[in-house]
Amino acid sequence: METRNNSAKQPDKGDRRKALNRRRDEDRRKSADRRGSQDRRLGWGKVENHLLRGALAATASIVFQFSRPFTIIFGYVDLLLASSKEEHTKEKLIIIKEQLNIISEILDNFREVDNFKTIDFDGVDILDTKKMLDGEPNEFDRKIL
Amino acid sequence: MLLEKILTRIGCKVSAVMRESECLAKLMSGPYDLVIFDHAIPGLDVTAFVTQVEAIDCCMPVAMMVTLPSKFYEDKYGCSGIDFLIFKPFGYKEVLWLVSEAFQYSLKLRKAS
Numbered sequence: 219m220e221t222r223n224n225s226a227k228q229p230d231k232g233d234r235r236k237a238l239n240r241r242r243d244e245d246r247r248k249s250a251d252r253r254g255s256q257d258r259r260l261g262w263g264k265v266e267n268h269l270l271r272g273a274l275a276a277t278a279s280i281v282f283q284f285s286r287p288f289t290i291i292f293g294y295v296d297l298l299l300a301s302s303k304e305e306h307t308k309e310k311l312i313i314i315k316e317q318l319n320i321i322s323e324i325l326d327n328f329r330e331v332d333n334f335k336t337i338d339f340d341g342v343d344i345l346d347t348k349k350m351l352d353g354e355p356n357e358f359d360r361k362i363l
Numbered sequence: 364m365l366l367e368k369i370l371t372r373i374g375c376k377v378s379a380v381m382r383e384s385e386c387l388a389k390l391m392s393g394p395y396d397l398v399i400f401d402h403a404i405p406g407l408d409v410t411a412f413v414t415q416v417e418a419i420d421c422c423m424p425v426a427m428m429v430t431l432p433s434k435f436y437e438d439k440y441g442c443s444g445i446d447f448l449i450f451k452p453f454g455y456k457e458v459l460w461l462v463s464e465a466f467q468y469s470l471k472l473r474k475a476s
Contacts, residue, residue, distance in 0.1 A: 278431055285430040285451035286403070293365040296455035300372060315454075322452050329432040329450075 270334040273345055277328040285325060292318050366399065366428075369458050383412055390419045397465040399449070401428045402436075410443045417444050422472040424465040428453075 237245055295318060299311045327347040336343040367379040378395070380386045383404075390398070398416055402409065413425055426447035429436055436448055446468060449461050 278435075281432070282430045288452035289428075290365055292452045292454040293369055297365075297368060297372065300455065318452070318454075325452070326450070 266334055273331060273334050277331045277345070277347075281325050281328050284321075288318065288321055288325070292322070366458065369455055370462070372455075373459055373462060375462060383407060387415055387419065390416060390423075394420060395423055396469050397424050397426060397462065399426045399428065399461075403428075403430070409440060409445075413440075413444045422469060422476050424468050424472075426461055426465060 239245070292315075295311055295315050299308060299315065302308050302311065324347070331345070331347055335346040337346045338344075364379055367377050370377045378389050380389060386398070386400070389395075400407075400412070409427070416423065416425055424446040425444060426449055427436075427440075427445050428451060429448050430451050433448065433450075436445075447461060447465060449457060
């Protein structure tokens with residue numbers, strides 16, 4: 219086995235090898251955790267996992283806080299719809315009910331968030347909570363096709 | 364007590380209570396077709412409560428009103444004896460569905476026992 223004199227290397231001061239691994243022609247740093255020291259205090263793991271945990275906490279809070287007042291509104295709109303005899307009032311209540319159904323769907327989508335994915339909305343990253351439709355092929359289906 | 368109003372409107376006979384002890388006392392005084400309770404009642408030990416309800420009448424379905432993702436409830440209360448979860452916000456239609464499903468389930472359980 220060939221041995222080399224490594225006296226020039228200073229292990230106490232860290233790995234001084236160049237970033238590029240010439241044998242494999244790849245960056246040595248690619249598998250390393252490149253977070254800053256402040257991020258490291260949060261614990262080990264990929265940044266994406268931390269982002270997902272944050273997103274899940276945020277969506278759970280939204281669902282928890284909004285569900286209760288919307289249940290009350292939903293219930294009273296339904297009771298008013300059942301008891302109201304005026305067509306004009308009923309029409310307006312149906313519009314409110316449709317909008318409440320949309321809110322209910324949004325809250326359902328928030329409940330089903332399981333990965334951190336954002337979409338661009340006019341330069342702002344917002345959480346992508348759109349549900350994939352049953353008929354729409356997903357990544358797995360595309361691979362099969 | 365909105366749920367009480369909706370259930371009454373559907374045609375159910377409802378007993379609404381505020382405390383766990385009142386609920387258990389009512390259940391002991393006579394048979395019921397369904398128990399609906401809120402997960403967010405402060406200080407309620409859900410598993411212990413459902414165990415007590417099952418001890419009184421094991422053929423009575425139990426439904427819990429919930430807000431968080433279903434996976435949380437599956438992991439935490441999957442084995443606790445809760446038969447139905449009703450996700451907030453819900454309306455007239457969802458309550459009607461719950462009542463009809465619970466009634467059929469209760470009939471099945473009573474026949475089986």
